[in-house]
Structure formats: C-alpha cells, structure tokens
Amino acid sequence: MGSVRDDVADLTAFQSWIAETSAELDEHAGHLTELDRAIGDGDHGTNMARGFGRCAELAGEEQFPSIDAYLKKVGMTLVSTVGGASGPLYGTFFLRFAGPLAATDDAGVHALAQGLRAGVDGIVARGKAEVGDKTMYDTFAPALEAFDAAAVAGSPVAECLRACAEAADSGRDSTEPLVARKGRASYLGERSAGHLDPGASSAALLLRAAARTLA
Amino acid sequence: MISLVVVAHSRPLARAALDLARQMVEDGAGPHVEIAAGLDEHTLGTDAAAVAEAIDRAHTASGGDGVLVLLDLGSAVLSAEMALELLDPGVAAAVRLSPAPLVEGLVAALVTAAAGADLASVERDSRAALRPKAEHLGTEDPTGGGPRTPGLPDAMSVELPVTGEHGLHARPAARLVSRVGAYAPATRVVVRNLTSGRGPVDALSVSAVATLDAQQGHVLLAEAQGPRAQEVLAALRDLADEGFGDLPVPAEPLADVATPVPAVSAEPGVAGSGLEAAVGPAVLLETVPDPHGVSAEDPRAEAARLAAAVEQALGQLLELGERAGRNLGEGEAEVFTAHATLLRDPEIVRTAQRLMDAGSSAAAAWSDAVTAVASAFEELADPYQRERAQDVRSVGERVLRLLLGVKEPEVLDDGVLVVDELYPALAISLDASRVHGVVTRVGGATGHGVLIAAARGIPVLTGVGARADVPAGTVIAFDARSGELAVDPGPQVRAAFEEMVEARRAEREAALHNAHLPALTTDRVRIRVKANVSSVSVARLAAGLGADGSGLVRTEAVFAQWRQAPTVEEQTEVYRALADVFDPHQVCIRTWDAGGDKPLAFIDRPTEANPFLGARGVRTFTSDPGLLLDQLEAVCRAAGGRSMRLLFPMVSTPADLRMALDLLGRAARRAGLPDPPEGLEVGIMVEVPAAALRIGHLARGLDFVSIGSNDLVQYVMAAERGNPALAPWSDHLEPAVLGLIRHVADHVPEGVPVGLCGAMAGDPDLAGLLVGLGVDELSTMAAGVPIVKQRLRSGSVAQFRELAEQALSAADAAEVRALLERSRQHLLQG
Structure with a gap:
C-alpha cells in the first residue's frame, strides 16, 4: 500500500490512508446510514462518504509540500463537506493530528502517537464527550490507549496500528448497549440502546484503514 | 450597529426564519445579517469554514460593534465554535454565540439590534426570548436544577452579570446574601440563573444561591417583592458591577497596602x-462521634439546643474572623465571614428543622442537613466551588462539636x-x-x-x-x-x-536582637545582607527584619496576579514604594523573568519543549520589546533621586546585553531624559554558565553582577530545578558550582561587586563559605536575613577564605557538607 521505509510513514502513506478510508466509507455508506437512521438523522454514511471522497481527490489535484500541510487540507475539506457534527469533529481530528507532524517528512511511532493523541484531544475538546456517551470517542479512546501501550512496549509502527485498530473495533462494539448522551441520538434517550453508534463505527473504519496503509 | 449571523442545517430554514424576523422591523432597517446554512441550497449540514467567513463579513459590516451568532442544533454549535478558532482572535473576541432557540432568539435579537443596543444587551434579550412562551404555557424551563423556590408574582427584577473568574462561588454568593439580608424579611428576593436555567432560589440561602452554578459570563435575574424592592435591586446591581466584590485585578500591590506581618x-x-x-x-x-446515636427530646427542646449552638458558633467565628483580620490580614479573615454566612443559611436551618420535627436529635438533624448542602456543592461543575464543600463541612463540624461537647480545635x-x-x-x-x-x-x-x-x-x-x-x-x-x-x-x-x-x-x-546592626565579620568587613522581595508587604517585612535593601525584586512575582500588563504609571508607583520602604538602602529591580516555571498572564509565550532552556528572561523580548520598554521606562521614572539598581536576567552574550542597554536608552528618552538617571546602577544576573565563564568581558562597564544560584546550579548540573527526582544532581554544594562562583569573583572587572541571590544565600551554614569564595553581598528571603547576618558575625574573612579553599578541594557535595558542619560547630563554639 503506502510507501514505508524504515518503519515510518511518509506523505504518500498518508494519502493512501485517506484513499483507503474513502473506499471503505463508500463500501459501508449504506450500513452507516442504516445505523444512523436507527438513532439519528440517517445521513452519516452519505455525509462521510461525500467528505472523504472529496479528500481522496486532493492528492491528484495538488502538490503538498509536507504531511502536515496535507492533513490540514484534509481537515478543512472535511469541515466544509461533511455537513453533520462529524464535519467539525473529524476536521478537528486531522487539523490537530497535523500539529505534531509539522517538522517531519517521515512519521515514526513517536510522531504518530503524538499526532493521534493531539487529534483525539481535539475531538474531546470539540465534542466535550466522555467515554460511555455513545460517540466516536468510545472508539478513539481505547484505540489511542492501545497505540500508546504498544509504542511504549517498543513495537514497530505496524504493530502499534494493528493494536490500535483492534481496540477501535472493541470500542465501537462497546457502544451497542449504551444510552446516548451526546448528539442527535441523545434525544432518543433509552431507545438509543441496542444500536451501534454510527460515529464510533466510522471511526473504527478510519483506524482500520490506517493499519492497512500507514505501515 | 452589531451584526447577526444565522447558522442552521438548512439554507431555506435560515432564510425563512430571517424573513419572519424581518417582519418586525421596517423595510431596510435593522442590522446586517449573514447566513451560513446548509452545504448548498439542498444539502443539509453546516460548514465551519463558511461560518467563519460569514462571521468575518458580519464583523466588517458591524464596524467592530460585535457579532451575535444564532444557531439551530447539533453540528451548528460545533461548527460555530470551530469557526471561532479559525478566525483571527481579534475578530473572534467580538463574537458571541447565543444559546437561544433559533426562531425566538433571532426575532428578539433583530429587534433589539435594530434599536441600536450593544452586543451584551442583544445577547441577553435573545436568551430571554424563550421566557414569554414558557410563561404562557405555564411550564418551567426544563434545564433548571438545585433547590427551587416559586417565582414572585408582580416582582420587580434586575439582571446581574457574573464577571468574576470563579463565577459566583461561596464568598461572592455570601456577599449577595448579606446584601439581601439587610432588607429581609419584609422584602423578599429570589434569584435564577438565566444562562443555565437553574433556579429560582431564595436569595437568603447561600447554599441555594451557590447551587445556581453561576459561572463567569452567566447572567442572573434577581426578582424582588416588598416595600424596598427597588432599593434592594439597586444594591444588587451595584454589587454585580463590583464583580460581587471579587474582581481579582489588581489585587496587591499598589503601594498603600498595609498587611500585618x-x-x-x-x-x-x-x-x-x-x-x-x-x-x-x-x-x-478530637474526632466528632457519629451523632445518630444521640437520643432526641421533644422537637422544640432540640430546636432550642440547635439555635443556641449556632448562636455560640457564630460568636466564635466572628471573634476568630476579627482576630485573623487584625493579625493575619483581611484575606484570611474572610474564611470565617464566609463560614458565618453559611451558619445563617435558611436552607440548612429549614432542613434541620424538618428533620427535628420528624424526631431527629439536634445533632443528627444538623449533621444530615450539612451533609446535604456539602454534597450539593460537590456536584457543582466548577472545581473551585466544589472545594467550598470543605467550608460547609468545617462550619458544620463546629456546631456539632458544641452540641456534643467536643473540644474546638x-x-x-x-x-x-x-x-x-x-x-x-x-x-x-x-x-x-x-x-x-x-x-x-x-x-x-x-x-x-x-x-x-x-x-x-x-x-x-x-x-x-x-x-x-x-x-x-x-x-x-x-x-x-x-x-x-x-x-x-x-x-x-x-x-x-x-x-x-x-x-x-x-x-x-x-x-533578631542585632537585626538592625550591620553584619561585620570579626575582622570588621561589612557584608550587606539584602532581601528578595515579591511585594510591597514583603519589602516592609524585610526592612523590619534589618535587610540592607533588596538585592532582588522579582517583578514577575509582584505582578503575578495581574491579567493585564501594569501600565508605566502603575509600575512606577510600585517601584517608588519599594525604594521608599528600604530607604536609605538600595533596591534592585529585576526586569521581567517570565518563562521557565513562571508564566505571566500578560506575556504571551510559545509552548516550548524545554522552557528552562527556552526564551526566558531578556530573551523573551528580542522580537517584541514593548513590555520590557514599559518596565524600563517605569524604572527610569522611579529612579530619579532614589538609590536604585536595575538587573537584567538570563543575559548570556554581549548581544543580549547590548539589546538590554539599547532598550534602557530608549526607555530613558521616553521618560523625557537624555540618558538613564545618574543614580541608577545597572547589572546582570549570572545564571548561564556561558556568562559566568566570560564574566570578565561581559561585565565591563557594568555597576554590579548578581549570581542567581538556583538557575546556575540547574544549568551547571543539567538538572531541572523543581524535579525532586533530580535532587542528587541539583545540589548547590557541588564543587563544580562553588568553583564557578569563585571564577566569577576572581574574573569580574575591578570594582564590580558580586552579589548572590537564591537559596544558597538563605542558608546560614553557607554564608561564610560564600564570602570566602569572594561574594560581596547576599540576598535572601526576608525571614532569613537576621540569621545570615548573625552567622557572618561569627568569623573573619580570612577564616571564611580558608573554608572556601577546603571546600573547593573537596571531592563532592557530601564532603563539603561535612566540612560545613565541622566549621559551624567550631564557629558557634568559638
């Protein structure tokens, strides 16, 4: 997939990540929309597919001088094209992710860990969600923790990302029995239990795609 | 006129809402309104970048009067918050996001803005726009919480903005209650939090008022009924204008603060x-036993016991407060005033009364009532307010002790x-x-x-x-x-x-007996022992303890509480006051040393990976010297006719020094002087090893140098100060540190005195050693001055030099320490 040298991810790898995420979202748009229809306004799949589809086109349209310039552009594109609450949330994720990568052309374990943390912190700051609120943060929080744990243990990028994606899947699954406390789904109260959260599901897709492309 | 922005998921929805609102004003009149809604004409959603652009256009149209943003739901709120981050901070500062429901809020905002109201008023009116509908339908605002009391019919009302940093925490709440208390019981007041929808609550209950959870930026509505309703509301309005007595800036220092020592x-x-x-x-x-085992007499007897205990506790608190105010300062006394207000809280008393009526003993009822109120505090959002639960428990325990006959602390x-x-x-x-x-x-x-x-x-x-x-x-x-x-x-x-x-x-x-005598060694050499000061009151304390002036005024500490930079005039007043406290001795003003572990709210600093190795001291001002220039101008103004020194921190190269001296020249001209004042002596801190090693060149033409030992140790030993794990490496008795001090004393140009400020100067056991190494004057924390002076009187310079020689040839800090211990025994006996 992306070009990987010496256990680092370069600009091309990040562009593959976005392309892969976009493809995944296209494939699962129907499923995500169905999930959202159960507990929200039924547009999450189309919104996300539209936003990331637009992002996937960026690589062919423009030369990016650096990883962080690319990720910032992805962030701003999501902000302007997704439409729902996921726009500012995922937008913030990528804008903040770019910060710690400003000085690097090859993101290794350390830089990825910092980027991921900054991105997830951004989502928390923007959405003010906590674990158990039945949101995308229920996916991101354990995923970040797993990545850090693997990184601290000295694992290479590929392993860190694999651990991260696996934790993301469990995080997504943990949202099923929860009662939503944030977002449109919270208007449903108890009736929101028994469904996966769509945002948690798309977040797991994003991190699964990262494991396939960044290492 | 302010402008409005409508953020919604649907463009047709936003347009229709705006059409509805525009009907309320004449054609063409009213404020400029921008719409940022939908991703396009038909796609539902919001776009933070489009919101930012709309706000920017609205800001321009408003001519700087401000922008109010009305929102629908969900992502509109997130996108608008994100837009504020995307905007220039100058623009974002003039924007408010309204929590009002979109249609009602937009109508109210458009009408009020068309009338020329300012941003705060329009925001307030938009927020209050739900009230008519709620009142008509006879429903309460569903977001309310906390102990409620019915609203007052036909009441007069006033809005009270909460401006204090910590919101309406216990003490400002207590002030509100005591204002209202002056008009009770004939005039009743209830308060609600318009922003969060909590309340209304009885304004005589401090615990209930605190549970309104009023935070900075919230607006309260006080309603009053009774013969003096108008008066009490005016009094409350005044109180709110004073920030409920809680405006933090500027606290200390201006010059006339008399604080007890x-x-x-x-x-x-x-x-x-x-x-x-x-x-x-x-x-x-003595711990207070669980009061629930106490058997109860009839409710009236229990109530009488409780009333007596509360009365007695009030008496104790008033006396404690009065004594604390006299001996420790007003800030400390307020703890007890706040406790006393809690004791008069009708909410606690009513709860306790109910429990006693149901058969509880006075002690058990009081304990339960207090626990309930403390828990209410603990549930509040603001951590500062949550800590007030401790005040409640503390005052509750005081009464319990009286009821159960357990000794007071x-x-x-x-x-x-x-x-x-x-x-x-x-x-x-x-x-x-x-x-x-x-x-x-x-x-x-x-x-x-x-x-x-x-x-x-x-x-x-x-x-x-x-x-x-x-x-x-x-x-x-x-x-x-x-x-x-x-x-x-x-x-x-x-x-x-x-x-x-x-x-x-x-x-x-x-x-202490000899504090005001000079510190003369046994061979009659005078060593000046000065004080490090961080406020005018500490300066008074130091002067009272016999300090020979101040060797270090930490200006960043003097103004640490300030949110905005003090003006030249304010600084001049403080520096003059400090000089006057120590007259005829010298006072040494060190320029801003923000950075490292000492952030200042009014100095913007970048986040750095290693702040101690970052842009601190004079380095902060290379690109934007404005704040340093102001400070130097104030020093030039204050120095006229006074004995004053000026000290630049973190100078490491001749270029640093040139920049500092150039700025001093410019500052003098701003003060209307051709040159810096005659009597103003100029020196540098020696903290960076580079400066210590090159002191012979660096200090040429200076009037003095001052070794900052805390920083010197951390830079020589590469061990961050304040990190306890590094204590073995940050020992100021390391011979490497002592050697560098000796180097400075030996190589400083002829006639330039060497001072030392920092923890080393305050340790009496080190005083002789430092003099032996060639240090001419010491500056320490105020309380240490008399002892350091006394210890210097115990030996001769020759003895101190010999001690220094031995210390320099020691293998490590432990050996130096043993040497000092022997010397101390010897000198004290001698």
Whole structure:
C-alpha cells in the first residue's frame, strides 16, 4: 500500500490512508446510514462518504509540500463537506493530528502517537464527550490507549496500528448497549440502546484503514 | 450597529426564519445579517469554514460593534465554535454565540439590534426570548436544577452579570446574601440563573444561591417583592458591577497596602517559633462521634439546643474572623465571614428543622442537613466551588462539636499537633503559644494552610504518612529543614533535638536582637545582607527584619496576579514604594523573568519543549520589546533621586546585553531624559554558565553582577530545578558550582561587586563559605536575613577564605557538607 521505509510513514502513506478510508466509507455508506437512521438523522454514511471522497481527490489535484500541510487540507475539506457534527469533529481530528507532524517528512511511532493523541484531544475538546456517551470517542479512546501501550512496549509502527485498530473495533462494539448522551441520538434517550453508534463505527473504519496503509 | 449571523442545517430554514424576523422591523432597517446554512441550497449540514467567513463579513459590516451568532442544533454549535478558532482572535473576541432557540432568539435579537443596543444587551434579550412562551404555557424551563423556590408574582427584577473568574462561588454568593439580608424579611428576593436555567432560589440561602452554578459570563435575574424592592435591586446591581466584590485585578500591590506581618507579631499566640523545628507531646484533634446515636427530646427542646449552638458558633467565628483580620490580614479573615454566612443559611436551618420535627436529635438533624448542602456543592461543575464543600463541612463540624461537647480545635493542649491535612481555617485559628509545630500525614509543603502556618512562623513538617499514627501524648520531634522526624525518641535522640532547638532559639534571639546592626565579620568587613522581595508587604517585612535593601525584586512575582500588563504609571508607583520602604538602602529591580516555571498572564509565550532552556528572561523580548520598554521606562521614572539598581536576567552574550542597554536608552528618552538617571546602577544576573565563564568581558562597564544560584546550579548540573527526582544532581554544594562562583569573583572587572541571590544565600551554614569564595553581598528571603547576618558575625574573612579553599578541594557535595558542619560547630563554639 503506502510507501514505508524504515518503519515510518511518509506523505504518500498518508494519502493512501485517506484513499483507503474513502473506499471503505463508500463500501459501508449504506450500513452507516442504516445505523444512523436507527438513532439519528440517517445521513452519516452519505455525509462521510461525500467528505472523504472529496479528500481522496486532493492528492491528484495538488502538490503538498509536507504531511502536515496535507492533513490540514484534509481537515478543512472535511469541515466544509461533511455537513453533520462529524464535519467539525473529524476536521478537528486531522487539523490537530497535523500539529505534531509539522517538522517531519517521515512519521515514526513517536510522531504518530503524538499526532493521534493531539487529534483525539481535539475531538474531546470539540465534542466535550466522555467515554460511555455513545460517540466516536468510545472508539478513539481505547484505540489511542492501545497505540500508546504498544509504542511504549517498543513495537514497530505496524504493530502499534494493528493494536490500535483492534481496540477501535472493541470500542465501537462497546457502544451497542449504551444510552446516548451526546448528539442527535441523545434525544432518543433509552431507545438509543441496542444500536451501534454510527460515529464510533466510522471511526473504527478510519483506524482500520490506517493499519492497512500507514505501515 | 452589531451584526447577526444565522447558522442552521438548512439554507431555506435560515432564510425563512430571517424573513419572519424581518417582519418586525421596517423595510431596510435593522442590522446586517449573514447566513451560513446548509452545504448548498439542498444539502443539509453546516460548514465551519463558511461560518467563519460569514462571521468575518458580519464583523466588517458591524464596524467592530460585535457579532451575535444564532444557531439551530447539533453540528451548528460545533461548527460555530470551530469557526471561532479559525478566525483571527481579534475578530473572534467580538463574537458571541447565543444559546437561544433559533426562531425566538433571532426575532428578539433583530429587534433589539435594530434599536441600536450593544452586543451584551442583544445577547441577553435573545436568551430571554424563550421566557414569554414558557410563561404562557405555564411550564418551567426544563434545564433548571438545585433547590427551587416559586417565582414572585408582580416582582420587580434586575439582571446581574457574573464577571468574576470563579463565577459566583461561596464568598461572592455570601456577599449577595448579606446584601439581601439587610432588607429581609419584609422584602423578599429570589434569584435564577438565566444562562443555565437553574433556579429560582431564595436569595437568603447561600447554599441555594451557590447551587445556581453561576459561572463567569452567566447572567442572573434577581426578582424582588416588598416595600424596598427597588432599593434592594439597586444594591444588587451595584454589587454585580463590583464583580460581587471579587474582581481579582489588581489585587496587591499598589503601594498603600498595609498587611500585618504575623511571623513577628507581638500579639500572643500569633507568631510561631520560627525555628522550623519542634519537640513536644503529640496533640490530636478530637474526632466528632457519629451523632445518630444521640437520643432526641421533644422537637422544640432540640430546636432550642440547635439555635443556641449556632448562636455560640457564630460568636466564635466572628471573634476568630476579627482576630485573623487584625493579625493575619483581611484575606484570611474572610474564611470565617464566609463560614458565618453559611451558619445563617435558611436552607440548612429549614432542613434541620424538618428533620427535628420528624424526631431527629439536634445533632443528627444538623449533621444530615450539612451533609446535604456539602454534597450539593460537590456536584457543582466548577472545581473551585466544589472545594467550598470543605467550608460547609468545617462550619458544620463546629456546631456539632458544641452540641456534643467536643473540644474546638483552637483550644488545644500544648505540643505538636498531628493532623491528616492542615486546612486554612485551622492554620489560621491555631494558637501558636500552645501549638509548637504541626505534622501532617498527607499534603505537600505548598498547600494553602501550610503556607499560612509558614507565614506565621509555625514549624510544619508535611506528608509523613502513617509514621504520625501515634496516640496522644507520644513525644514527637522534627526538623523541617532536614526533614527528620523522630517518634517517641529515646532519651539521647530527644536530648539532641532539644539541644538543637535551643541552639536555634538562642541564635534566633541574638539574630533578631542585632537585626538592625550591620553584619561585620570579626575582622570588621561589612557584608550587606539584602532581601528578595515579591511585594510591597514583603519589602516592609524585610526592612523590619534589618535587610540592607533588596538585592532582588522579582517583578514577575509582584505582578503575578495581574491579567493585564501594569501600565508605566502603575509600575512606577510600585517601584517608588519599594525604594521608599528600604530607604536609605538600595533596591534592585529585576526586569521581567517570565518563562521557565513562571508564566505571566500578560506575556504571551510559545509552548516550548524545554522552557528552562527556552526564551526566558531578556530573551523573551528580542522580537517584541514593548513590555520590557514599559518596565524600563517605569524604572527610569522611579529612579530619579532614589538609590536604585536595575538587573537584567538570563543575559548570556554581549548581544543580549547590548539589546538590554539599547532598550534602557530608549526607555530613558521616553521618560523625557537624555540618558538613564545618574543614580541608577545597572547589572546582570549570572545564571548561564556561558556568562559566568566570560564574566570578565561581559561585565565591563557594568555597576554590579548578581549570581542567581538556583538557575546556575540547574544549568551547571543539567538538572531541572523543581524535579525532586533530580535532587542528587541539583545540589548547590557541588564543587563544580562553588568553583564557578569563585571564577566569577576572581574574573569580574575591578570594582564590580558580586552579589548572590537564591537559596544558597538563605542558608546560614553557607554564608561564610560564600564570602570566602569572594561574594560581596547576599540576598535572601526576608525571614532569613537576621540569621545570615548573625552567622557572618561569627568569623573573619580570612577564616571564611580558608573554608572556601577546603571546600573547593573537596571531592563532592557530601564532603563539603561535612566540612560545613565541622566549621559551624567550631564557629558557634568559638
């Protein structure tokens, strides 16, 4: 997939990540929309597919001088094209992710860990969600923790990302029995239990795609 | 006129809402309105970038009057918040996001804005727009919480903006209650939080008012009914205008603040021993037993007992507050005023009354009522307010003690008090003539209560854990300087401690007796011992303790509480006041040393990976010297006719010094002087090893240099100060550090005196050594001045030089320490 040298991810790898995420979202748009229809306004799949589809086109349209310039552009594109609450949330994720990568052309374990943390912190700051609120943060929080744990243990990028994606899947699954406390789904109260959260599901897709492309 | 922005998921929805609102004003009139809604004409969603652009256009159209954003739901809120981050901060500062429902809020905002109201008023009106509908339908706002009381029919009302940093926490709430109390019971007042929808609550209940959870930026609505309704509302409006008495800026310092100096107070029981060590029997606080086992008499008898206990507790608190105000300062006294207000709280009293009516004893009822209120505080969002639960429990316990006949903490036996944690109220009320020292199981040396005790000179050893689990009466001996603690010591250890305490006492007495005499070595060489100061009141304390001026005014500490930079005039006033306190001695103003571990709210600093190795001291001002120029101008203005020094921190190269001196020249011209004032001496801090090694070149033409030993140690040893794990490497007795001090003294240009400020200067055991290394003057914390002076009187410069030679040839810090111990014994006996 992306070009990987010496256990680092370069600009091309990040562009593959976005392309892969976009493809995944296209494939699962129907499923995500169905999930959202159960507990929200039924547009999450189309919104996300539209936003990331637009992002996937960026690589062919423009030369990016650096990883962080690319990720910032992805962030701003999501902000302007997704439409729902996921726009500012995922937008913030990528804008903040770019910060710690400003000085690097090859993101290794350390830089990825910092980027991921900054991105997830951004989502928390923007959405003010906590674990158990039945949101995308229920996916991101354990995923970040797993990545850090693997990184601290000295694992290479590929392993860190694999651990991260696996934790993301469990995080997504943990949202099923929860009662939503944030977002449109919270208007449903108890009736929101028994469904996966769509945002948690798309977040797991994003991190699964990262494991396939960044290492 | 302000502008509006409508953010919604649907463009047709936004347009329709706006059409509806526009009907309320004449064609063409009204404010400029921008729409940022939908991703396009048909796609639902919001776009933060489009919102930012719309706000930017609205801002331009408003001519700077401000922008109010009305929102629908969900992502509209997130996108608008994100837009504020995308905008220039100058623009974002003029924008408010309205929590109002879109249609109602837009109508109200458009009408009020068309009438020319300012941003705050339009925002307020938009927020209140839901009220008519809610009232018509007879429903309460569903977001309300906390203890409620019915609203008042036909009441007059006034809105009260909350501006204080911590919102309406316990003390401002207490002030509100006491204002209202002056008009009760004939005039009733209820308050609600318009922003959060909480309330209304009885304005006479401080606990209920605090549960409104009013935070900075919220708006309260006070409604009054009764013969003096208008008066009480006017009084409340005044109180709100004063920030409920809680405006934090500028607190200290302006010059005329007279603060008592508890450490040297002559009042009995105020000043502690100041010896940092104590020996005595352990004194324990008597715990309050569970009151639920107490059997109850008839409710009226119980109520009478409770009323009597509350009355007695009030009397105690008033007396404690009065004494604290006189001896420790107004800030400390307010703790008790706040406690007293809690005691008068009708909410607690009513709850207790209900429980007694149901058959509880006074003690059990009171305990439950207090617990309920404390829990309500603990549920609040603001951490500062949550801490007020401690005040409630503390005052509740005072009454319980009276009801159950358990001794008050201020009537303790003689000895060493053992507590889990030293709370401020206890630290303030301790009788220092009985409590010789305090040992805490948990908590650090910088807790508020510990600092209060330290200011009083009461010895405190913190965080000893289970070692302090002893029965009352067990002998405890400790030395806070070394951290040593002996529990139930054998006769020899106990005797050694007592001897050490006695020796310290004798030396301290002699030192205080001679404090105002110069420090002359036995061969009649005068060493100036000065004080490091961080406020005018500390300067007064230092002058009172015989300091030969100040060798270091930490200006960043003087203005640490300020949110905005002090003006040239404000700084001039403070620097003059400081110079006058020490007259005829010199005062040395160090320019801003923000950075490292000392952030200043009004100096923007980038986040750095290694702040101590970053842009601190004069380095902060290379690209934007404005704040430094202001400060230098103030020093030039203050220095006229006064004996003053100016000190630049973190100078490491000649270029740093040139920049500093150029700025000083410019500042003098701004002050209307051709050159910096005659009497103003200029020097640099020596903290960076590079500066120490090149001092012969760097200090040419300067009037003095001053070694900052804390920073010098951390830079020489590459061991970050303040990191306890690095203590073995940040020992200022390392021969490498001593050698560098000697290097500075040996290579400084002829006639340039060498000072030293920092922790080294405050350790009396090191005073002789430093003089032996060639240091000409010392500057230490105020309380250390008399002892350092006294110790310098015990030897000759020749003896000190010999000591220094031996120290320089020692292998390591431990060897130097052993050497100093031998020398101390020798000098004290000699």
